[in-house]
Amino acid sequence: MTTRESTILPSRISRRNLLCGSVGLSGLTLPTLLSLRADAASLPRAKSCIVIYLWGGIAHQESWDPKPEALSELRGEFQPISTATPGVRFCEHIPMMARHSEKIAVVRSLHHHTGAHGPALYTSITGQKAPMGKAKDRKNWPSLTAMVSRFCDVPDGTPPAVAMPYLNYDNGALIQGQFGGWLGVDYDPIMMRTPAGKPYGGTSRYTNRELELKLNLRRNRVEGRQSLRAKLERRVGTQADFQRFNRFREMAADMLLSSPVKEAYDLENEDPRIRVMYGDHIGGQSMLLARRLTEAGVPVVQVNAGAGDLAGGSGDNWDTHRDHFPKMKKRLLPVFDRSISALLTDLEQRGSLEETLVAVLTDFGRTPKINKNGGRDHYPAVFSQILAGGGVRGGHVYGSSDRDGARPLANACSPRDFHATVLTAMGINPRTEVPDREGRPFQICGGRVLPLF
């Protein structure tokens, strides 16, 4: 499925680097070889990754970085609560996550320069500045999900990356940066819907026109369709486009027929009490499905938590320009808190949290100033994201923001640095070079690895 640079020893050294550095194996001295191996052995390495994307931009003040000392007009009505980690406080409306703080590394000093959703999602999920272009342009930078999947071995019939339950749209426009970009169509995450769970209130009005797998088809129907397709193809021929389309169809058929992924998709197989723990809505059930898919060998799963279309911030997403506090308190934070803490509990009790990296990303933070509609607006100058599991040191806060949550105060860092950290946790060297479809080498990230291990 994937073509890897090299599988020799240090897990993610590219063939190119190996050749450049040593003129082939003959030039690779034993001490170099051993030191490289030692590095590889000492690195933390997650086996799979769950990316949770909070579409719309979660307020850092009302989540991971409460600001009780802020000026009264900026402070907001929520109080901080203490967590399981002494000295670390979260917002009062994520009490379950507060109990998990020993598993979480919070980065409170992220910042970038883009205040609009589309380019901000691009920057956050690819680590790069957004170009002007189409959502699915192959010149776009690959999403973090696609990039990680590029380096993972998967068994046949297993998608290298899955995204669910919606793609992210802003007022009907599909957002750039959610796909495989220059890595090629092979690395576009496969879209899936959860087979259960009530939709978020703001269900996307724009349905995904991409491949939506309905994994509840019966085997004989799938096989019947395959034989019909084979007959049709003999007439149509095999043009290049057709072959590319075929890849998805074959993967879909493999998934329908191969047991681990199909088995994982069937949430009926899960203990009902565990299902209830995640919450009976598409957000919680998506996180449950993400856990089941990673167990079944899918290396990266992205859960877009929030309705698919922002629609001016009116749906159940994090773009809270209006009625920020009641919306966060009643609809957004309780759902999110319950489902993500269920995910951490569940991964932990199965012993898989140490090998599963959970990364929570968002567009940006929200303004310290509360606007006239009782909302907070877009704010990229400082925001927070978290990592859990996958060898990341929990109970840890990296960087800080100032008193009002307006600027990074210590250890300012960028989405690219966050990506470098995620890639490193997955055992991928962020400076690895990968060729695009034309064979041009690109350094996959180049950010600075944050000291979270």
Add this chain to the structure above:
Amino acid sequence: MGRNLPATLLWLACLHVVGGAPSAWADEVTEAISAIRKLGGSVRSVGKEWEVDFHLRGRRLTDKDLAHVAILKDVAWLNVSRTRITSGGLVHLKRLEKLRWLHLEMTGIGDKGMEHVAGLPRLEYLNLYATKVTDKSLEKLASCKTLKRLFVWRTGVTDAGVARLRKRRAGIRIVKGLDLSKLASVFPTEVEKPKSRVPLKWVSVSSRDEAPLRSENGINCEILFENKSKRPVKLFWISYGKGELKFYARLAPGAIRKQNSYSKNAWLVTDDDDQPLGYFVVKPDDSRAVIPGSAP
């Protein structure tokens, strides 16, 4: 699965050149690797050690097959979860002196043979979730000085057994997981409570022109439509922009329907022949929209 093979051969070649390892052993290792792959397992070289994994495609693995893994010796990470192995296979693990991570979860293993696991000199991580082990295994594992993390959710292990092990070996983090029988009280199955809903105003009309031209955008809310008239009606959403009519549902007499919508949206109700009867404009809260019985 064959992708790792060149790396493996290269590594073996290095052993030959650098360390002068006996070729018989190298042959044995090559054979073991191909046997593991034949069973559906994967072998990766990481540093000087191996990672061996059967849990995705090698679930046919049985006790005797573990002998192939034992030949590799320098295995640091082994995952045989969800396979067919039992306690009888654990004896093969005792040769794996470099083993640090061992996944045995969701297998048929029990207390028998746990002494072989406890005797592993470098074991740090042991996952026994959903197996038949009991407190007896924990007693044996107390002798494993290197063990740092132990997972025993859904096993026969008791709280008392965990407490005893914690007393003897304070350094081990033991994860016993959630008690699912108590979980139901923490998260009771949600019975939907009837929501308090504001009533929407019914405005009778006789033509499309009397209804709003288009819907405006607003905040998300839910409407409960109730057809209290004596005949079926059709429900149309008046779209944004051009104000097209989009058919949503046909409500039989007495029928109710929950509908996701947005405040300032407009909904047109017609009879079965698409003749407009009336409309509602949505308020910014969960609401009730009653199609009145007196509707013509």
